[in-house]
Amino acid sequence: SDYGNPVGAGWYNAGDSAYFHVDSISDVSTTERFVFSSWVATGTDGYSGSEANPFVVMNHPVTESAIWQHEFYLQISSVPDSLLLFDKNGWNPADSVLQIIAPEDLLWKEKIKYQFDHWTLDGVISDENPVTVRMDSARVLLAIYRTDSVLVTISGNFDNLPVYIDDVRYLLPYQEFWQYQSEHTIGVDSVVAEEDSGTRFLFANWDDGGERYHQLRADSVLNPIVQFQRQFYLSVTTKPVNLWDFYQSGWYDDGDSVKISEAPEIILQNTDTLRFENWLVDGIAVAGNPIFIFMDSSHSAVAQYDYWLTISGLISDRRGVPVADVFVRLTGDCVDSVFSNENGFFCFYELAAGTYVVSPQADWGFFEPDEREIILSTASDENINFVAIDTVKPFAEVVFPNGGEKFYAGDVDTLRWKASDNRKVDSLCFDISLDNGLHWQNLGGTKVGFTESTGDFVWQVPDSAIETGLIKLTVIDLDSNVNEDVSDASFRIIRHSDVEDATGKELPAQFQLGQNYPNPFNNSTVIPFQLPQSDHIIVEIYNFRGQRIAKIIDGNLQAGSHEIRWNGCDERGNVVSSGIYFYRIKSAKGKVATRKLLLMK
Incomplete structure (x- = not known):
């Protein structure tokens, strides 16, 4: 073997097993190598095959030759780096011819889309695709991609609000690829109001510092963020409507605390008087006046008023004479009490609609009827009358003469009396007895109209000489209750010629x-x-x-x-x-x- 550090050559005993091997790879350089392919045997019983570490039985001389494949390294990468992987990247047989193709579809990496542009083979530009590579040496192949488009994401602190790209309306958040280096106008409405709601959004700022409408160049991945100020509407009204103008109605920032001005306790409208009852916030009764509202949503505050209705009437006796100072009690949906005035008039003010019972009360008599049930409705008043029946006798007292006095027959003299009534004395009647009360003669009377008084009555002394004279005073009040008083002891009448007039009169008090x-x-x-x-x-x-x-x-x-x-x-x-x-x-x-x-x- 020319490569791979062969081991195992030498003499062996007949019948021995001879193991031999080579390294599977023999590097010449980082870009060139030889790779073990197979053994080819010469001689009887030799080994031919691809196993790198075989053995043979030594019964004959054997020659084993290692066959090697020559390879060069092909480095294939992309610009930008790691955009894609090529299966031919790596070691390839020497003198092999390769066809390498780059995807021409848009490739997306890190929010950017790339388009294939050209190859460079060992620094030489090639517009072919696929490109042909002959592996007669180590080669370096680059797939050059250019930026086609970038991802633009437009978001805000609130979703589903409109944003305009070149005057086309979209909803936040917006996300699209823009052509690389293209310019577009982005913008938002200054005010965005939700339909049929009390919520709106005011433009605050862009995080890139741009105006509400401004230009963007797609030279990189973009993520502009728009900030809105959310506001809620506060409606402040009255029920019934239009009683009072509360200036706090309007828009407020999310999180504001709004103080509603104090609702007037009483409002006069035309002939009606209305009284403040309570605040309703979103239909729920709220204590206090004034009140504070935290603006975490739209709210409706209603100052509720009730009509101040009246129940009034007159108290008089059977003859229609007004009765003053009668205690009149009101029960039912409200408890109250008043006194009738000098004209017999009484009135309960500031009443809400409801059911009431009116009953006059006095320890000196009763009333017809004894009570009245009244049902008041909105903006209605009631007038009711009562007849007072007095059951208390008036007071009567003969002050003079009251025993032991001496009168002269035929004289004109003056009787003095006291009389009073819980209501009013209607009339006085004077009688004289000349026989110690066995028989009475009328001296006359007078029509009066006072509650308590002392007075004089001018009478002519009978032309008789007696020793047992008495005076009787009869007092009758407005309800015909009667009481009498008689002199405590008798007086005398004697004859005398002189007559002396002594009369006097006191005017009643008025104010x-x-x-x-x-x-x-x-x-x-x-x-x-x-x-x-x-x-x-x-x-x-x-x-x-x-x-x-x-x-x-x-x-x-x-x-x-x-x-x-x-x-x-x-x-x-x-x-x-x-x-x-x-x-x-x-x-x-x-x-x-x-x-x-x-x-x-």
Whole structure:
């Protein structure tokens, strides 16, 4: 063998087994080699075959010759590197002729597509494909590919938003191959609003620093990213609609916290008064006023208002005379209480639609009917009347004469009396007995209309001399309840010629309560009233539940016109909330009047 370091040649005893071998490859250089092919034997019983390490039995002389294949290395690669593999790359027999073909279809590597351009064989360009290679030496073959197109991926921080490539609309994320070195215009809308929703997206920036619409050159793999600012719409309204304009309605950035301005507690609309109930956010009741909304989606905030309805009426007796100071109780969907005023009028304000029961109450009698059930609906008011039936007898007292007095027959004299009633005394009747109460004669009477009083009655002393005279006072109230009083002891009548007139008259007290001004008011308001005569006056403020919250005067005042200011604070100096309040004036002489005022912050 010319190659492969042959081992095994020499003398052997007849019949011995002679092992021999060569290396399977014998390198001449890194690009040239000889590869063992087979053994060819000369002589009897020699070995011929391809086994590299055979043996023979030595019964005769044997010559074994190694046959070698001459090979050269063919290096086949691509530009760019590792774009593809060729099966002929490596060792090939010397003088063999090879046909090597490069794929002409586009090849894709690392987001780039390549197109076959030409071959270079040992540095010589060849446009043939396939290219012919004769292996008469080591050869170097390069498949040269040029860049055909690059992958362009356009993405954003939100998917499914439109992006425009040369004015053609696509949706993010966009991914296409662009021809290498081609130029295109990319862009997005400045505002993208989702259809029928409260969400929109505002263009913020491109990460490559480009304008909203700008040029891109496909000179490499591109991945521009567009940033949008997501916004959600906040709708702030009222129910019923258009009661108040909340300026917070509009678009807000994702994650913003929005403070909704405080909804007014009371809104006056035409002749209606509406009261704030609560906020509804996306149909769910939310406590508080004002409220905060976190903008993680579109939201709807509705300030709910209910109509402030009224139930009012009159309380009078059987003859239609108004009955004042009757306690009137309201139960049902709301609990409240008021007093009838001097005109018998009562009113419950600020009521929502619902079912209520109105019942007047007094310890001096009963009412017809004893109660009324009222069903209030939206924007409706109710007026109801009650008839007061007094069951308490009036008070009667003969003050003079009351025993031991002396009168002169035929004189004109004066009787003094006291009378009172829980409501009003209707009339007085005076009788005289000359026989210690066995028989009575009417002296006359008078029609009055007071609650409590002391008075005089002018009478003519009978022209008789007696020792057992009595006076009887009969008092009748507005509901015909009767009570009597008789002198505690008898008086005398004697004859006398002189007559002395002694009469007197006291006027009843009257006053007037005016409407406060301004009304509605914010910080303070003035309450006017008039007193025809000096009196002890109490002025108090009540809320709509009938609870006293402030006493602004309690003292003696001279006759005349007066004004007093209320600063909107309770008895502890705390500013009260917006709403309807009542101011009530009461005199020591039993006069009472009530009016309504409205405080709006």
